[in-house]
Amino acid sequence: MATADDPTTTLGLLWDGPSRPRRGPRHHLTVDALVGAALEIAEQEGVDALSMRGLAARLGVGAATLYTYVPDKSALIALMVDTMIGEAPLPHTRPGDWRERVEAWARENLRAYREHPWLVRLMGAAQPVGPHAFAWTDSALRVFDGTGLTGHEALTVVEAVDGYTRGHVAKAVEADRAARWTTPDGRTWDTVQDAFLEAHAEPGRYPAIERLTGAPGTEEVFEAGLAWLLDGVAQGIRERAAG
Amino acid sequence: MATADDPTTTLGLLWDGPSRPRRGPRHHLTVDALVGAALEIAEQEGVDALSMRGLAARLGVGAATLYTYVPDKSALIALMVDTMIGEAPLPHTRPGDWRERVEAWARENLRAYREHPWLVRLMGAAQPVGPHAFAWTDSALRVFDGTGLTGHEALTVVEAVDGYTRGHVAKAVEADRAARWTTPDGRTWDTVQDAFLEAHAEPGRYPAIERLTGAPGTEEVFEAGLAWLLDGVAQGIRERAAG
DNA sequence: CGACTCATCGAACAGTGTACGGAGTTCTCG
DNA sequence: CGAGAACTCCGTACACTGTTCGATGAGTCG
Numbered sequence: 001m002a003t004a005d006d007p008t009t010t011l012g013l014l015w016d017g018p019s020r021p022r023r024g025p026r027h028h029l030t031v032d033a034l035v036g037a038a039l040e041i042a043e044q045e046g047v048d049a050l051s052m053r054g055l056a057a058r059l060g061v062g063a064a065t066l067y068t069y070v071p072d073k074s075a076l077i078a079l080m081v082d083t084m085i086g087e088a089p090l091p092h093t094r095p096g097d098w099r100e101r102v103e104a105w106a107r108e109n110l111r112a113y114r115e116h117p118w119l120v121r122l123m124g125a126a127q128p129v130g131p132h133a134f135a136w137t138d139s140a141l142r143v144f145d146g147t148g149l150t151g152h153e154a155l156t157v158v159e160a161v162d163g164y165t166r167g168h169v170a171k172a173v174e175a176d177r178a179a180r181w182t183t184p185d186g187r188t189w190d191t192v193q194d195a196f197l198e199a200h201a202e203p204g205r206y207p208a209i210e211r212l213t214g215a216p217g218t219e220e221v222f223e224a225g226l227a228w229l230l231d232g233v234a235q236g237i238r239e240r241a242a243g
Numbered sequence: 244m245a246t247a248d249d250p251t252t253t254l255g256l257l258w259d260g261p262s263r264p265r266r267g268p269r270h271h272l273t274v275d276a277l278v279g280a281a282l283e284i285a286e287q288e289g290v291d292a293l294s295m296r297g298l299a300a301r302l303g304v305g306a307a308t309l310y311t312y313v314p315d316k317s318a319l320i321a322l323m324v325d326t327m328i329g330e331a332p333l334p335h336t337r338p339g340d341w342r343e344r345v346e347a348w349a350r351e352n353l354r355a356y357r358e359h360p361w362l363v364r365l366m367g368a369a370q371p372v373g374p375h376a377f378a379w380t381d382s383a384l385r386v387f388d389g390t391g392l393t394g395h396e397a398l399t400v401v402e403a404v405d406g407y408t409r410g411h412v413a414k415a416v417e418a419d420r421a422a423r424w425t426t427p428d429g430r431t432w433d434t435v436q437d438a439f440l441e442a443h444a445e446p447g448r449y450p451a452i453e454r455l456t457g458a459p460g461t462e463e464v465f466e467a468g469l470a471w472l473l474d475g476v477a478q479g480i481r482e483r484a485a486g
Numbered sequence: 487c488g489a490c491t492c493a494t495c496g497a498a499c500a501g502t503g504t505a506c507g508g509a510g511t512t513c514t515c516g
Numbered sequence: 517c518g519a520g521a522a523c524t525c526c527g528t529a530c531a532c533t534g535t536t537c538g539a540t541g542a543g544t545c546g
Contacts, residue, residue: 008426008435015443024523025511052503062526064504073503124367124413129436134449141451151455159414159459160468167410170367171402183251192251193372200258206377208384212394216402225403228475235474267492268542295534305495307536316534 007128010075014082014130018069029059031069035079042080047118077122082130084119088112090135092142098237099230101143102157106165106226113169120173123166147237157233164229172218250371253318257325257373261312272302274312278322285323290361320365325373327362331355333378335385341480342473344386345400349408349469356412363416366409390480400476407472415461 012019018031037058041050052073056063070076091105113120127133137158144154178189203210216224255262261274280301284293295316299306313319334348356363370376380401387397421432446453459467 007432008439011436011439015439021513021523023511023513023521025513025525027524051501053501056526064506064526064528065524067504068524121367124364125417127417129440131443134440134444134452138449138451141455145451151451152457152459154451155455156459156464156467159464160471163410163414163464163468164407164472165410166413167406167408170409170413171406174368174370189250193254196251196254196258197372197377200374201377206381208388208394208397209377209381212384212398214395216395216399221399221402221406224399225406225472228403228479229407229468229472231475231478232471232473236471264492266490266544268494268544270493294532296532299495306534307495307497308493310535311493 007078009071010078011128013070013075014078014128027069029061029065029069031079033059034066034069034076035083038076038080039083042118042122043116047121050118074125077125078127078130081119081122081127082132084112084116085130085136086132088136090139092139092145098143098147099234102161102230103226105140105143106161109162109165110169110172110222113165114172114176117173117176120166120169148240149237153236160233161226161229164225168218168222168225172222175218250321252314253321254371256313256318257321257371270312272304272308272312274322276302277309277312277319278326281319281323282326285361285365286359290364293361317368320368321370321373324362324365324370325375327355327359328373328379329375331379333382335382335388341386341390342477345404345473346469348383348386349404352405352408353412353415353465356408357415357419360416360419363409363412391483392480396479403476404469404472407468411461411465411468415465418461 013031034055038050038055041055041058052066053063055076056066066076070079089105089108091101094101094104096104137155140158140162141151141154144157147154149157181189183192201209256274277298281293281298284298284301295309296306298319299309309319313322332348332351334344337344337347339347383401383405384394384397387400390397392400424432426435444452
């Protein structure tokens with residue numbers, strides 16, 4: 001198989017699927033089987049445990065065999081990501097007006113990312129656009145049909161909301177992991193950190209933080225920010241309709 | 244030095260600095276020198292090139308020596324991140340009203356992240372809060388002094404804007420990297436991808452995307468989304484002042 | 487001066503992604 | 517129908533990674 005380092009091969013795999021050669025012995029596995037097993041590993045053991053050797057072992061083949069299905073690990077990851085995107089419901093098929101649909105999709109994405117935290121890390125690297133990602137964006141754009149926004153404006157809104165969601169997801173995933181962490185003797189992350197800060201921040205050094213009576217949860221921040229963002233968008237749509 | 248895996252040691256390094264032992268030979272290096280050299284490597288060669296062996300070689304010492312300064316690589320990274328945060332201007336010292344200050348800090352953060360793309364990846368992992376991060380948050384909260392918002396509400400705004408910025412940064416960094424990429428024969432990423440999509444997306448499959456006449460740039464999306472978000476916040480502040 | 491503590495670092499361990507080359511299988515073409 | 521091309525499979529190897537161990541010797545305190 002062609003050596004990559006060049007995402008063209010990966011794009012071909014994403015959009016065309018594997019190319020069946022004319023000569024030579026048959027494959028015993030399929031690319032889908034690789035991706036499925038890789039997703040299982042990521043889901044069960046986390047993304048750090050996803051190695052080519054481990055994946056090969058799970059499938060009962062030698063490590064080098066995988067390279068006849070996939071040019072390299074990054075291509076496998078691109079396939080995993082696009083597969084996950086394919087499981088997201090298409091925004092334009094949801095009920096309600098544009099705002100209800102946007103809220104639903106943003107919450108759904110947040111939920112999906114938090115349920116599959118490994119996705120957040122894998123999406124960090126630049127990804128070639130796969131068919132499912134493309135279809136999702138198309139669907140998201142259609143949510144704004146009838147609002148009077150141009151395609152360009154609709155895409156701006158989609159990207160803004162998506163960016164907002166992704167940023168929160170990164171923070172939420174960190175918070176989730178910290179919440180699950182404990183010292184060997186059972187103290188939580190918050191306990192350790194708070195004790196540390198209390199011992200080290202002399203009074204008056206951080207006046208605004210001292211005045212705080214409690215931090216908002218990630219859910220609360222997400223909902224508030226989403227509401228503000230969509231208030232702004234709604235106002236833009238109203239002004240355009242009036243002008 | 245104490246084995247970590249437990250961020251308590253890292254927190255100590257962040258807040259107290261290195262602890263000078265009473266007996267034994269002197270250190271030839273300092274933790275600051277490690278962090279400085281690590282920052283240079285990240286800046287010049289990217290985060291993937293940052294290895295303990297490479298760092299040790301740059302400092303002219305053996306790889307194992309580093310572990311007398313720092314419990315492990317993650318602690319080093321925490322120190323790098325907090326150092327970078329320390330270089331950001333404090334929001335409450337900027338001129339203007341709350342909105343101008345927020346806009347300035349959001350743009351500044353976006354710029355800094357794009358200039359140091361490795362930071363985006365390093366911040367992806369959960370980080371213990373360092374003194375500079377703490378000071379920055381305190382300063383950001385003070386921007387809302389006099390707006391009538393409670394500390395809780397101000398923190399919600401800060402986190403929402405920060406989350407928004409981080410999400411965009413991730414996308415912008417990906418876009419920057421893709422923009423810099425070319426095939427051996429000189430074609431750009433966009434050319435390759437567009438050619439591929441044109442060849443593979445039959446007409447009518449992606450109606451909304453077909454209707455597009457051009458995609459908004461990351462800058463344009465960022466500014467539009469920020470304006471919407473702050474419009475929403477401003478309305479919240481007005482309503483609170485009125486009610 | 488001993489006793490103790492600690493910095494330094496070569497070597498080793500358990501991993502990683504991936505290239506290579508040989509063995510065996512399947513299809514195509516003369 | 518048989519020769520050889522094309523291909524899968526995979527043991528082995530390479531160049532890495534972060535980190536631990538143990539030996540050596542430097543520095544300091546009683």
